Amino acid sequence: MLMLGWMDDEALHRTLTTGRCTYWSxxxxxxxxxxxxSGHFQWVKSVALDCDADTVLVKVDQVGAACHTGARTCFDEDVLLKDGGSDAPASDQ
Structure with a gap:
């Protein structure tokens, strides 16, 4: 995952019609x-809805950093749990 951003209906519409990620601040x-x-563009490759249709997953070609700090992703720092441990039960997902 590169980043998390907010989209409302209009931001999603703009993303789908322009091929560039548009967010609501x-x-x-x-x-x-x-x-x-920033010059760090996100070119949309695909957009998918989750099963509740309340979350979208946007896959992009990322040009430059995704994070405002200049990092590739917003999720490299402060990892709270890594790999879930070997005793984690298998999931039916």
Whole structure:
């Protein structure tokens, strides 16, 4: 996973029609397109809904860093649990 971002219906529509990831900034209360200011673009490869249709998974070709810190991903730091341990029960997922 590269990053997590918020999308409302309009952000999703823009993402689907432009082929570039558009997000809703809850703090700035405006839409933003990944790469417009940083140059670190996300070109959409596929978009899928989860089983409840309340979450989307956007697979992208990432150009440059995904994280605002300049890191490839927002999830490399502060790993809370790695590999789940060998005693974890098998999942039916």
């Amino acid at each position: 809850r703090s700035r209360r405006e839409y933003w397109v990944k790469g417009d200011t």
